Amino acid sequence: MAVFHTASAAETINLGRRFAARLKVKDVVAFYGELGSGKTTMIKGIAGGLGVNEVVKSPSFVIITEYQGRVPVYHIDLYRISKPNELEGFDLEEYFEAEGVCLIEWAERAESLLPERTIRVRLELAGKGRRIEIGE
Amino acid sequence: MSEFCLGIETSCDETAASVLKDQTTVLSNIVSSQFVHSRYGGVVPELAARAHIQLIVPVTKAAVEAAGLNFSSLSCVAATCAPGLLGALLVGLPFAKALSYSLNIPFVGVNHLEGHIFALRLEHPQLSPPFLAAVLSGGHTELLEVKGWCCYRQLGSTLDDAAGEAFDKVAKLLGLPYPGGALLEELAREGKPTIRFPVPLQNTDTMDFSFSGLKTAVLYYRRDHPDARHEDIAASFQEAAISEVTNRITRAIAKTDLNTVGISGGVASNQVLRDRISLLGKKYGFRFLVPRPEFCTDNAAMIAAAGIERLKLFGPSRLNIPARARSTLADNSV
Numbered sequence: 001m002a003v004f005h006t007a008s009a010a011e012t013i014n015l016g017r018r019f020a021a022r023l024k025v026k027d028v029v030a031f032y033g034e035l036g037s038g039k040t041t042m043i044k045g046i047a048g049g050l051g052v053n054e055v056v057k058s059p060s061f062v063i064i065t066e067y068q069g070r071v072p073v074y075h076i077d078l079y080r081i082s083k084p085n086e087l088e089g090f091d092l093e094e095y096f097e098a099e100g101v102c103l104i105e106w107a108e109r110a111e112s113l114l115p116e117r118t119i120r121v122r123l124e125l126a127g128k129g130r131r132i133e134i135g136e
Numbered sequence: 137m138s139e140f141c142l143g144i145e146t147s148c149d150e151t152a153a154s155v156l157k158d159q160t161t162v163l164s165n166i167v168s169s170q171f172v173h174s175r176y177g178g179v180v181p182e183l184a185a186r187a188h189i190q191l192i193v194p195v196t197k198a199a200v201e202a203a204g205l206n207f208s209s210l211s212c213v214a215a216t217c218a219p220g221l222l223g224a225l226l227v228g229l230p231f232a233k234a235l236s237y238s239l240n241i242p243f244v245g246v247n248h249l250e251g252h253i254f255a256l257r258l259e260h261p262q263l264s265p266p267f268l269a270a271v272l273s274g275g276h277t278e279l280l281e282v283k284g285w286c287c288y289r290q291l292g293s294t295l296d297d298a299a300g301e302a303f304d305k306v307a308k309l310l311g312l313p314y315p316g317g318a319l320l321e322e323l324a325r326e327g328k329p330t331i332r333f334p335v336p337l338q339n340t341d342t343m344d345f346s347f348s349g350l351k352t353a354v355l356y357y358r359r360d361h362p363d364a365r366h367e368d369i370a371a372s373f374q375e376a377a378i379s380e381v382t383n384r385i386t387r388a389i390a391k392t393d394l395n396t397v398g399i400s401g402g403v404a405s406n407q408v409l410r411d412r413i414s415l416l417g418k419k420y421g422f423r424f425l426v427p428r429p430e431f432c433t434d435n436a437a438m439i440a441a442a443g444i445e446r447l448k449l450f451g452p453s454r455l456n457i458p459a460r461a462r463s464t465l466a467d468n469s470v
Contacts, residue, residue, distance in 0.1 A: 009349070035305050036355040040296060040348065058297045058348070060305075061148065061275030062221055062461060080314075089185035089223040125359065 001136060007129040012038045015132060016045020019121075023050065023101050025071050028115055030107030033123035038130045039105045040077075042123065046103060047073050059105075063090060072100030078109040087113070140205060141447075142213045142235070143440025144196065146228030147220025147248045148275060151191035154436035155203035155210070159444055160261040163203035165430065165437045166195050185223035192231050199436070210241055212452075214443020217245035218463035220275075225459035233455050242452035244443040248434075249278060249465050250286065254441035256398040259427040267425075268394045270385060273401030273434075274300035274315065277345050279384055280465060281392055285445050288465040291388050292343030299377065299403045302347035306354050306373050310366045320370050321406055327367025329375035331357060336380050343388050350376055378409050382416055389420055398425040400438075405429040 006012040023029070023046070031039040044056045051069035059065040059077040067073040074095045081087055087110060095102050096115050107114060120135040138157050145152040151168035168191045200207055215232030216225060229245070236243035252271045257263050265285060271278045277294035297305070300317055307316025310323065333353045336346040354373050357364065385397055399413065404426050417424040431438060446453075 009352075035309055036352045044296075055293075055295050057294060058301060060301055061298060062219070064222070065462065125355070128356070 002134050004132045004134070005126060005129055006038075006132060009038070009041050012041045012130055012132070013045035013048070016042040016047075017049040019134060020046045020049025025099050025101065026097070026117075028096050028102040028118045029104065029121060030114055030118050031103070031105045031121050031123065032108060034125075037123040037125060038132070039123055042121070042132065043075060043103050043105070047075065050101060064095070066100075072098065074098070074100050074102045076102060076104040078104065078106040081106070081109045084109075139211045139444065140203070140209055141440040141444045142196070142200065142210050142232075143246075143436035143438070143443060144192075144213065144215040144228045144232045145248070145251070145434060145436040145439045146188045146192065146224050147216045147218075148224060148434060150434045151188050151195045151228070152434060152436035152439075153192075153196040153199035154440050155199050155205060156437060156440040156444065157203075160258055160441065162258060162437045163205070164199045164201075165435055166199045166202065167430070167433075167435055168195055185221075185227055188224050188227035192227055196231075196235075207235075207239060210239060212236075212242045212244060212443065212447055213239070214244040214246050214440050214446070216248045216251065216439050217453075217457055218247055218460035220248055220459075220461065222459060222461045225461075229459045237455065242447055243455060244446045245453040245457045246439045246442045246446065247463055247465060248439075249276060249463075250288075250442045251438035252276075252400040253280070253282060253288075253398070254445065255400045255427040255431040255435070255438040256425055258431050258437055258441050260398075260425050263396070263398070263425065266394055267396035267398055268385065268388055268392065268422075270381065270397070270399045270404075271401045272299040272381065272399060272403035274298055274304060274317070276401060277347075278465070279343050279345075279388055281388075281394065286442075286449055290464060290466040291392070292345060292384060293464075294345040294347065296346055296348035297351065299345065299347060299381065300401065302351055302377060303374075303403065303406075305351055306370075309351075309354055309358060310370060317402065318405070321374065321408065323367055324370040324374045324408070327365060327369070327371035329371045330368050331364075331372035333357070333372055333376040335376050335383060338380070338383060341387065343384050343391070345380060345384060347377065347380075350380075374406075374408060378406070378412055381409060382412050385413060386416065386420065389422060395421065396423045396425065400427055400432050402433045404432045
């Protein structure tokens with residue numbers, strides 16, 4: 001486990017870019033942290049690092065957004081999922097097994113579905129910046 | 137002879153159906169959240185394709201009945217094909233295609249964002265392009281030049297959160313239930329905008345939007361001022377968010393020379409926003425248009441309105457057009 005401190009959104013994006021270098025196809029990264037803790041911001045950096053050129057927007061409303069970088073990037077956001085049965089029809093497991101990288105915000109709402117190989121990233125406010133913990 | 141167009145919308149949480157007579161007369165406008173409430177007593181529709189599957193037939197039947205028609209009197213059927221939740225789109229779209237096939241009437245696929253623009257025409261039948269349109273909802277934030285019906289130029293878009301999403305999430309930070317955008321507006325009415333939250337992207341010349349930094353500013357403020365009145369925080373956030381919207385509209389007017397501005401989408405129901413843009417219109421000399429609230433939020437009347445126009449301009453859509461989760465109006469190819 002590694003712990004980082006970022007002082008601005010730009011630094012969080014940079015950390016995401018560097019973290020992206022270790023990601024490969026079929027990796028599943030789960031993000032935990034309160035509203036405004038920087039999950040989407042870090043994912044902007046990761047997607048950029050994976051070669052996505054488009055603007056990465058919050059997928060809270062649409063739940064899943066697919067981007068094409070060097071590999072497919074599946075940006076998933078379970079913020080609006082309040083009951084497990086609401087996940088029906090989204091076929092999350094299929095995304096986990098697809099030939100791309102899955103980045104999941106509010107992952108705790110699908111905890112039991114996450115594969116064993118999931119990399120966990122926890123974000124929290126620390127002063128004017130963020131404390132970011134990246135798992136193995 | 138009159139045309140009767142059935143519109144079907146299932147791009148997100150609402151299952152909606154509507155029958156339009158000719159271009160702008162709404163004969164019925166059924167939206168599942170209200171429909172389920174009155175029929176089954178307060179069951180909130182859940183976020184699942186399954187809910188759409190359960191509702192699509194009764195909602196569509198109710199729309200045709202409320203219009204005083206039979207299915208056989210319909211002259212075309214339009215449905216949202218993009219953008220939205222794929223699983224949700226894949227209920228309404230095939231349903232509409234099947235209906236068109238079985239009734240032997242034209243089918244038209246409609247972009248959801250285009251529907252929001254046609255909501256303006258439902259409210260203002262005399263409206264004609266060019267005009268500036270801002271679609272401000274829970275899932276979308278788009279600033280567009282409407283050059284002609286079904287002909288658009290994208291001027292700006294959000295770089296992170298949608299406008300409605302920002303209202304809902306800040307409402308959540310203030311302890312209101314989700315989605316709390318409308319409740320936040322109520323709370324703000326009891327407060328004063330005493331806190332100066334930074335207006336995102338103010339010192340640039342972009343026509344894009346950003347709401348993520350504003351959300352973080354509210355988060356910091358709450359942490360550092362635990363005793364601050366939520367009413368004042370709500371009013372101050374709303375002030376900054378609305379300033380961002382009016383700032384972008386002013387920029388777009390200066391750059392395009394358009395003299396009509398229309399806003400739609402759920403956030404367009406916000407009264408403070410309406411009043412502010414209306415004032416701006418008096419100052420800069422543009423006409424300001426906004427649909428009534430039931431045409432602002434997701435509905436199928438706007439989809440039928442866009443569908444009728446598309447049918448007139450381009451003819452029917454093919455029955456094999458796909459549902460797409462993402463689509464802008466710039467690459468509108470439906």
